[in-house]
Amino acid sequence: MSDDLSDLYQELILDHKRRPRNFREMPDATRTVDGHNPLCGDQLRLFVKIEAGQIVDVSFLGAGCAISMASASMLTEALQGQTVEAAQELFATVHDVLTSDHPRTDPLDLGSLGVLSGVHNYPSRVKCATLSWHTLNTALTSTDDVVTTE
């Protein structure tokens, strides 16, 4: 690919953009939180179903750029069946990898989520990738039902 965009638009990200996973409503979700990036208008609604400290289902709906949609799609895949505790740890790790100049975790150790780390070279796009993760964190740690990246 020309013009050095391959670090951002990796094949896996494009695949999730074209075919978002778990892109559906969940009427029986235990937590439904809206995430909004007012800067670019990206919006998503994250549905999480928690039973006995475990995420038994997670899905989303929304509209936004390739990065925000792919990030949300990959999030839902990564979290199916995880404990709430593990999900919170994963949020902290992903957030660190996406936003820190010297992340504590090697992106390679993040598995397929590591492809999101490419946004680090595109400062104006970091919020696109973190939107769904902030929305998840709000779903797990607060009673708010709206979160913005501002």
Add this chain to the structure above:
Amino acid sequence: MMSAVIQAAPKAGWDVEGVRREFPILDQEVHGHPLAYLDNAATTQKPRVVIEAMDRYYRHDNANVHRGVHSLAERATAGLEGARETVRRYINARSTREIVFLRGSTEAINLVASSLGRSFQAGDEVIISALEHHANIIPWQLLREQAGIVLRVLPITPAGELDLTALPALFNARTRLLAVSHVSNALGTINPVETLIAAARDRGVPVLLDGAQAMPHLRVDVQALDCDFYCFSGHKLFGPTGIGVLYGREERLAAMPPYQGGGEMIRSVSFEKTTFAGLPHKFEAGTPDIAGAIGLGRAIEYLEALDWPAAQAYEDDLLRHATQQLQGVPGLRIIGQARDKVAVVSFVVEGVHPHDMGTILDRRGLAVRAGHHCAMPVMSFYGVPATTRASMAFYNTHEEIDRLVAGLQQARELLV
């Protein structure tokens, strides 16, 4: 012999390469590609003469204005007031008393909403349009909260033009102001301001025009327009940021209370009574942006020396070329197809979000805007969250448009 050749040449059109040389910032590479700056509706670039005038002011003349008796203070004052006269001449105001220096169009509209708005009663009405930038929506919403005014909105047609058929019904005995943009920032539509002003005048309603997007493309004569207020920002007119202008018809401004209090705007002060300065200083509390005003004045002098008919014909040609080329991109929809437009094209491409588009184009050295352009009601009207906007100036080239089109094709190949 050479001169004979030159004379024999047809009357030159627009020397875009010569113009580009006057704008130092254009001569650079971004991500290894020559910069193609197509975000002029956000801010324009500055000619060398503007940068030099501001540099010279700070190196030689910097002092506070109006109060000092020393030489530097006199030079700074002459620079500021000279710039005011340049602005007056450029927009053909009757007097420099009608030229208020502010931070930009946003502050100018806030001034009118705060100051003129102080005389508005609950139930009084202000008409705006569905094409407005947030700067001409929110000050009126704040006034609505504060004073209980009613906001009426002139709708737009699918082409992105004001729906004039809806205008007569919006006026009534409580209408206190018509406030509309001269040119839409999101779509580039040139509004029929003469018609709007005539309709308002027939009913004795004053008119404010937000000229932020019009000034870089059109020559404006406030007396010919016969509007009551006209505002614009320096940085969109090839001048610096932080400076802008409110033109107000003198009798209107004279009847309005001050906007902010402080130094520069008084004649005498005691704890019992303060007498305000005359126009325009009544509206200029605090030390003004002297260097900014000087830079704006120099930008206007630069514009005055341009061959405007040639510049406008060139921009029209750029717009035609861009519109034609963009329409050839599969899945591309141009948002806003008014008959009268400045050189701005807003569009969406199926399967490519504007933010991805912005990033992909940036990697090819192309600077465009992706977003809602501070005109979210316009985006809602078209049912899109955002658009990509290419906004041109007289220093852009056909080749840059071709590069834009190639970039769009690449974005489609990558993401769709």
